[in-house]
Amino acid sequence: MEIRYTTLTYDLAEPVAYLINSCFPDMTDDDRYVPEDLELMADIFAEGSIVALLGGKQEVVVGFGTGIFTDLDWRNLPETESEVLGELCVKNHDPAGKFYYGSEFCVHPDFRCQKIGRNIYDRRKEVVVRNKKVGFFAASVLQGYVDYKSGIGIDEYFRKIENREIYDPTLSMQLRNGFQIVKPIQNFFDHPPSNHWSALIYWGNPEMGKTDFREI
Numbered sequence: 001m002e003i004r005y006t007t008l009t010y011d012l013a014e015p016v017a018y019l020i021n022s023c024f025p026d027m028t029d030d031d032r033y034v035p036e037d038l039e040l041m042a043d044i045f046a047e048g049s050i051v052a053l054l055g056g057k058q059e060v061v062v063g064f065g066t067g068i069f070t071d072l073d074w075r076n077l078p079e080t081e082s083e084v085l086g087e088l089c090v091k092n093h094d095p096a097g098k099f100y101y102g103s104e105f106c107v108h109p110d111f112r113c114q115k116i117g118r119n120i121y122d123r124r125k126e127v128v129v130r131n132k133k134v135g136f137f138a139a140s141v142l143q144g145y146v147d148y149k150s151g152i153g154i155d156e157y158f159r160k161i162e163n164r165e166i167y168d169p170t171l172s173m174q175l176r177n178g179f180q181i182v183k184p185i186q187n188f189f190d191h192p193p194s195n196h197w198s199a200l201i202y203w204g205n206p207e208m209g210k211t212d213f214r215e216i
């Protein structure tokens with residue numbers, strides 16, 4: 001299986017919008033992407049959006065990860081992810097921002113667990129390093145909490161994931177990719193299966209020396 005990784009362009013806007021919408025079935029109609037949203041991302045910050053394409057006669061989009069540069073204060077977060085990202089998930093992009101904030105990230109269900117997600121993270125980390133940003137924040141969609149939320153609280157859920165007693169399809173993968181859990185956040189975005197809980201996560205750029213979020 002040959003996968004090519006590239007940055008977002010206009011001709012990829014439609015298949016990427018389709019991929020995101022199909023990977024997040026719990027998304028409300030208002031939040032669904034249209035190709036024009038992706039075109040705007042390509043206009044504003046193409047470098048920050050990585051697309052995974054499955055080779056063949058006609059390439060197929062199988063993965064995507066995007067984000068913006070911003071100054072984020074993890075101790076005083078805005079109430080919602082939309083406030084971080086701005087209109088159409090990209091309008092708050094600030095080239096001078098100290099951090100990369102990762103927003104949408106998904107791999108087509110038929111192609112998961114084949115390290116496409118890891119490769120997309122590696123390329124987004126390269127964007128952080130190349131641009132001399134301090135680190136990479138994201139809010140993890142806790143896809144696995146639905147099975148535990150009636151039994152254990154969010155802090156215990158995180159502890160069990162860190163101890164590898166529980167596997168969460170997103171957060172476990174993110175920890176294996178070098179991210180730390182900063183703190184639980186609720187109602188940062190809508191995700192009914194997890195009771196709207198999420199984990200703020202952080203990866204520090206080793207070249208900038210601040211690899212632990214407590215140092216920033």
Ligand SMILES: CC(C)(COP(=O)(O)OP(=O)(O)OC[C@H]1O[C@@H](n2cnc3c(N)ncnc32)[C@H](O)[C@@H]1OP(=O)(O)O)[C@@H](O)C(=O)NCCC(=O)NCCS
Pocket residue numbers: 023024104105106107108111112113114115116117118119139140141143167169170172173176
């Ligand atoms: C999160 C997501 C992007 C990951 O993509 P992916 O291509 O499957 O990721 P990878 O293949 O790189 O990594 C999967 C990891 O989980 C591990 N894994 C998978 N199932 C596992 C299990 N049951 N137990 C333990 N580890 C498991 C794999 O071994 C791999 O780890 P490794 O890289 O250390 O070997 C994908 O699951 C997805 O699109 N989810 C739905 C959308 C979503 O929630 N996005 C995240 C928003 S924050």
